[in-house]
Amino acid sequence: MTAFDDRLKAIVGPRGWKTDADDLEPHLTEWRGAYVGETRMLVAPQTTEQVVEVVRACADEGIAIVAQGGNTGMCGGAVPDQSGHQVLLSLSRLNRIRHVDELNYSIEVEAGCVLSDIQDAARDADRYFPLSLGAEGSCQIGGNLATNAGGVNVIRYGTARQLVLGLEVVLADGAVLSSLRSLRKDTAGYDLKQLFVGSEGTLGIITAATLRLYPDPGETVTALVAIRESGDAVRLLADLRGALDDRIEAFELVSRRIFEAVERAIPGARLPMDEEYPWYVLMEVAAGSHHEVVETALMKAAETGLVVDAVIAKNSAEADRLWRLRHSISEAERQLGKALKHDISVPISRMQEFLRRGDELLASLQPDATLLAFGHVGDGNLHYNVRLPDSLSGEERESAGERISTAILDLVDQLGGSFSAEHGVGQAKRELLKRYRRGTEYNLMRRLKETLDPQNILNPGKVI
Numbered sequence: 486m487t488a489f490d491d492r493l494k495a496i497v498g499p500r501g502w503k504t505d506a507d508d509l510e511p512h513l514t515e516w517r518g519a520y521v522g523e524t525r526m527l528v529a530p531q532t533t534e535q536v537v538e539v540v541r542a543c544a545d546e547g548i549a550i551v552a553q554g555g556n557t558g559m560c561g562g563a564v565p566d567q568s569g570h571q572v573l574l575s576l577s578r579l580n581r582i583r584h585v586d587e588l589n590y591s592i593e594v595e596a597g598c599v600l601s602d603i604q605d606a607a608r609d610a611d612r613y614f615p616l617s618l619g620a621e622g623s624c625q626i627g628g629n630l631a632t633n634a635g636g637v638n639v640i641r642y643g644t645a646r647q648l649v650l651g652l653e654v655v656l657a658d659g660a661v662l663s664s665l666r667s668l669r670k671d672t673a674g675y676d677l678k679q680l681f682v683g684s685e686g687t688l689g690i691i692t693a694a695t696l697r698l699y700p701d702p703g704e705t706v707t708a709l710v711a712i713r714e715s716g717d718a719v720r721l722l723a724d725l726r727g728a729l730d731d732r733i734e735a736f737e738l739v740s741r742r743i744f745e746a747v748e749r750a751i752p753g754a755r756l757p758m759d760e761e762y763p764w765y766v767l768m769e770v771a772a773g774s775h776h777e778v779v780e781t782a783l784m785k786a787a788e789t790g791l792v793v794d795a796v797i798a799k800n801s802a803e804a805d806r807l808w809r810l811r812h813s814i815s816e817a818e819r820q821l822g823k824a825l826k827h828d829i830s831v832p833i834s835r836m837q838e839f840l841r842r843g844d845e846l847l848a849s850l851q852p853d854a855t856l857l858a859f860g861h862v863g864d865g866n867l868h869y870n871v872r873l874p875d876s877l878s879g880e881e882r883e884s885a886g887e888r889i890s891t892a893i894l895d896l897v898d899q900l901g902g903s904f905s906a907e908h909g910v911g912q913a914k915r916e917l918l919k920r921y922r923r924g925t926e927y928n929l930m931r932r933l934k935e936t937l938d939p940q941n942i943l944n945p946g947k948v949i
């Protein structure tokens with residue numbers, strides 16, 4: 486045991502550290518098993534002051550720190566490298582809901598709060614916190630902010646970035662950026678807090694946040710709508726937006742193939758339509774007591790042929806069952822085995838073109854590949870995942886994967902899109918960041934990293 490290890494233990498106290506292999510195991514493996522790391526010690530501070538002390542100790546010795554929230558991220562950002570030298574800093578014990586300000590429609594929370602606990606705290610105060618995603622029962626708000634998470638309600642409320650009013654961040658030298666303001670308007674200089682949103686633990690450790698709350702959207706209508714072609718979802722959304730103003734809370738595209746995988750993988754999961762259709766949209770609309778507005782809009786869409794079938798949830802239990810189908814997709818996909826993941830976004834007006842040209846690319850490059858596409862089409866963000874046939878050898882898989890991913894992501898780039906819409910970069914997409922964020926944009930990111938973390942101790946080997 487070194488003096489450094491003793492120093493860390495003294496900072497966080499006897500219940501604040503782990504070195505036992507069994508205790509560490511869940512923290513060292515990415516949830517799909519795609520990345521496995523080692524650590525010299527996991528520390529779990531309970532206060533911002535303890536985070537400061539841990540960061541100072543690491544800075545004194547030039548030892549790297551990997552921040553970890555719920556470890557549900559998709560790009561291996563929260564897993565340390567395999568050297569066994571890095572310190573894993575878990576935020577899980579820094580998890581108090583500090584304050585709900587009902588008049589200001591805001592909430593102050595510590596970084597380790599589980600997302601669903603924040604949703605509950607807002608609900609208890611008759612308010613609404615709209616960030617919602619499949620991992621909400623285990624991911625933490627610090628991780629959501631550090632990855633600028635999206636989820637299913639972005640279409641109405643924006644990503645994590647739009648939901649943050651203030652942040653508290655511990656910088657690489659232990660200084661604290663204390664900007665927990667709860668203002669809607671503030672033009673006093675640069676908006677520093679936004680630098681840390683989406684920085685994936687490479688620029689600072691987020692310890693607390695002030696978040697926007699909203700009025701409860703009230704009664705919502707949840708509908709599963711069948712469409713003929715994936716591209717029809719875009720036209721349907723444009724038409725429904727006209728009829729329903731900004732009341733569309735979620736608009737998710739899912740293929741038949743994906744729902745079949747969910748039905749196979751998740752006990753009790755079943756699509757509530759007997760007829761089979763190739764594509765579906767799961768949508769939710771804040772309709773108040775005017776459910777008929779939604780029904781009328783869907784009937785109109787049926788008359789024009791955009792909607793070929795629809796099921797409207799009769800009560801919240803039916804709505805929950807529909808959302809369970811949607812939120813089980815990642816787990817079902819994991820059970821199917823490794824897929825090529827493409828978390829892409831394009832301007833919605835280019836989405837139909839992307840879907841058409843993406844299909845053409847797949848058909849020409851690997852006609853026997855299986856497209857597993859789903860996602861937040863209302864935000865121009867699709868998980869355009871591809872499964873290669875089991876018959877390919879390891880080497881064939883690698884070269885086919887490389888060709889397909891490059892072709893798809895080049896297409897996205899040509900259409901003015903992004904290779905990473907909501908999952909971040911982590912260790913999985915560093916090369917892509919170099920490829921698609923060239924020149925001044927990439928250089929400025931580098932300079933920011935060098936300025937804020939000159940010793941390169943904050944999550945090195947991730948993002949940049």
Ligand code: FAD
Pocket residue numbers: 516551552553554555556557558559561562563576596617618619620623624625626627628629630631632633634635636637685686687689690691692812815816907908911944947
């Ligand atoms: P972690 O995985 O622990 O960390 C993610 C990154 O943030 C790492 O780089 C880590 O170092 C850094 N980090 C964590 N905490 C802090 C902190 N306090 N300060 C600084 N850096 C920190 N994402 C979406 O955007 N939309 C979805 O719809 C969605 N659905 C999902 C569904 C499932 C079933 C799963 C498993 C994941 C899903 N995700 C989705 C992935 C998503 O990025 C994460 O769930 C979430 O935002 C990460 O939070 P976390 O606490 O688990 O972070």
Ligand code: 2HG
Pocket residue numbers: 619812814815818826860861868870
């Ligand atoms: C979702 O939308 C998540 O469910 C996960 O972002 C996407 O597993 C995926 O590819």
Ligand code: ZN
Pocket residue numbers: 636860861868907
């Ligand atoms: Zn998603």
